[in-house]
Amino acid sequence: MATPDYDLIIIGAGPAGMAAAVEAGQQGLRCALLDEQEEAGGQIYRAIGRTPLKDEHILGDDYYHGRDLLHAFEHAGTDYRPGTTVWGVEDDLSLDVSRQGRSQRLRTRRLLVATGAQERPVPFPGWTLPGVMTGGAAQILLKSSAMAPPGPIVLAGSGPLLLLVAAQLARAGVSVEALLDTTPRGNWRRAARHLAGALRNPRLLAKGLGLLWEIRRGAIPHLKGVDDLEALSRDGERMTHLRYRQGGHSQERECQTLLVHQGVVPNVQLTRALELAHDWDETQQCWRPRLDAWGETSRPGVFVAGDSGGIAGAQAAEEAGRLAALAIAEQLERIDASARDRLASPLRRRLAPQLAIRPFLDMLYQPARRFLVPEDDTIVCRCEEVTAGELRRIADAGCRGPNQAKAFCRAGMGPCQGRLCGLTVSQVIADQCSEPVDAVGYYHIRPPIKPLSLGELASLNEPDITTRN
Amino acid sequence: MPNASAFERLPCRPQVRVTVFVEGAPVEMQAHDSAAAAVLAAGLLPSRTTPAGDSPRAPYCLMGACFECLVEIDGAPNQQGCMIPVRDGMRIRRQYGARDMHGEGPHGDA
Known part of the structure; x- marks a missing residue:
């Protein structure tokens, strides 16, 4: 097998991804960070490097905290690739990525998904x-x-x-x-x-x-x-x-x-495409990938940090990103387990209060049932204009899950690939069939994870731009 | 179709200006704005209709998830407006229908 290009590829330049890159740099890992946006910051620190607003009072101090993180990230020695879409992941963790209409395959020893949250x-x-x-x-x-x-x-x-x-x-x-x-x-x-x-x-x-x-x-x-x-x-x-x-x-x-x-929910598009184990979080009413204390998933070598692993906010994301980077540094023998644990201890101390407040916030802001399981005439799948009533009808007709629903009524088949309907489709079918959401499951997400032009797909095989191996 | 009221710009630090054309009309934008922001600055609501039911839509999430901001940019349909920065001289048009995300299928009469 070809030598990996990187020790670690991080996907997503929000607080988890940037903090992980900083820690990875400090531990001597060869690290790349891929981000769909043209500018680092994720959604929470969007445009943090140049926000045009004159009055800094409008967005407030918590937003401008992102500047410190961005500054550290810019000095971390990361191979930063903005404007890059990941559209496929192979079994050996090779990533198929696309930038400016051209595709490339990148190889890595470890993968950290830090793709953040999306609004529910x-x-x-x-x-x-x-x-x-x-x-x-x-x-x-x-x-x-x-x-x-x-x-x-x-x-x-x-x-x-x-x-x-x-x-x-x-x-x-x-x-x-x-x-x-x-x-x-x-x-x-x-x-x-x-x-x-x-x-x-x-x-x-x-x-x-x-x-x-x-x-x-x-x-x-x-x-x-x-x-x-x-x-x-x-x-x-x-x-x-x-x-x-x-x-x-x-x-x-x-x-x-x-x-x-x-509220916001984990962006599970990539973790689903990686076929990682996910659990239904009853309090947050969303899916989350199953993680150990370092953020490692059900697939060895694949980590998740930040809100894409469960909603805990930007501060928690920073700590989780650093914890994952430390675990990866230990796995790749840059540090031993005792050094890892010593470095992790202040991070866990800062993480604890961020996690402690979650049950309170999650219960306080749990959405009204009408938004989770809408009335019959409400559109659920915006792309294909499928209503909750239609989902109930197909559930009564024997449709037992979201993947079957695609065939029954095209829900989830539009350009957003289920991002805006996946949660609701699972919940409506589960509710109608009186099944737990866990039993109904979620869409299988298959590559390309993002819509891709045929030209981009074809360019993967052009010798001048394939990986440097 | 009359345009809706436009989004307004708050006081800014000095920015590089670019001119884009939304449905042929010039709109002054800032260099880092997205094409979807230009659509909103021009008040171009709706900015597309759906292939499934011809229903009117406009940018919704602005973070690359919902694909509601699909527009025609410089003649190419199905461009995700919130993910594409404006360029001087960019031409943005409403999109009617247009199902094929690979940009090669039939699209409407825009």
């Missing part, structure tokens, strides 16, 4: 209408382009990011008409049982309370217990208004931009 798909009636975007999308526009959406702006959903986006828009002087909070009222009571863990992270708790205070001070109406959200259009072209229920009353409201959010 938020199906509700009208969510495909132009004018509806995710809260994360609005934040990406703020970070990378200093752009704010047109008003009237309404935010709807649940979770810390929604509060943060509301506060950031307010700091930027952008008027937010209302924050429609869909958090189920019973969540507080269930979350309260985990308050002791939350108190181990007073800094994050204080940040959350600070955001609520900013929203109040910014005079953004914060409507609690909102249900039956619908985006509506008078012209059939784009959203013009909303309907929702609050306190037993149906309300309507003019709206040009609706920013929706129901």
Whole structure:
């Protein structure tokens, strides 16, 4: 077999990937970092090296912390390959990658997946209408382009990011008409049982309370217990208004931009394509790859760090990235096990409070059932326009899982390859069949993991650009 | 189809300016903006229709997951607008239908 090009290839330049690259560099590993974006930072530190916003108060200190990490990464000696898409992984960990329309195969001894999170798909009636975007999308526009959406702006959903986006828009002087909070009222009571863990992270708790205070001070109406959200259009072209229920009353409201959010979930596209073992996380209502204490997966030599291994936030991602790099350095005999454990101990100390607050946050912001298992007329698969009702019908007709659903109704067959419907399809079928989600399973993700032109595929065999072996 | 209100730019540090053409109309952008940002700056909502049901869509997640921002760029259909930086002179058009992600199949009359 050809000599590997690298000791370690990291996929994803967010906090987990950058921190892992820094640690790998310190341990003398030959390391490459591949990232789909043109700039390092991931989504959380998007455009951190050059954000155009003049007023740094808008995004806040936690965002600009990413500068320190980026600086360390830039001096780590990593072979950094931005704008690179990974579209295939072979059994021997060879990666098929594509940059600027040309493909290449890279070989590595160890692989670290640090592909982060994506926003949980938020199906509700009208969510495909132009004018509806995710809260994360609005934040990406703020970070990378200093752009704010047109008003009237309404935010709807649940979770810390929604509060943060509301506060950031307010700091930027952008008027937010209302924050429609869909958090189920019973969540507080269930979350309260985990308050002791939350108190181990007073800094994050204080940040959350600070955001609520900013929203109040910014005079953004914060409507609690909102249900039956619908985006509506008078012209059939784009959203013009909303309907929702609050306190037993149906309300309507003019709206040009609706920013929706129901928390974030691990981006499992690559870990699924690698056929790693995944478990259903009942509290976070999502899949997560099965990991050991160092982030190694069910497939020896393949590691996962950061939110793609389970949602724990940017600070935790940094520590997890470094832990994985240390374990890899030990496996490749750069350090011995006692050095690894000694170096890991301060990382684990910093990681502990980040993990301790999760059960509280996960219970507090667990989405309302309607967003997880939507009503019959709601579109679930945006690409192929498959509704929840159609999924229920095929489940009744004998469809027992998401892969069969593809054949029954094309759900998951569009360009997003199930990224926006996979969770919901599994949950709707499981619910309809009264089976656990674990038993229903998830889409098999097969290469190419990203849509690829035939030219890109063909260029893999051109001798001048194949791997240097 | 009248354009919706456009996204607005907040005060910025000095940036390199480029001009792109959205449905033929010039739009001033900054060098690191994405083509999807240009679509939003131009207020081009909807920016495409679906092949499955001809329904109107616009950029949704802006992080490369949803593929709702597919547009025609410099004549090539199915370009993922949020993943492609603007270039001076780039021509962005609405896309009608267009199923084939390899860019070789039939696409609409855009």
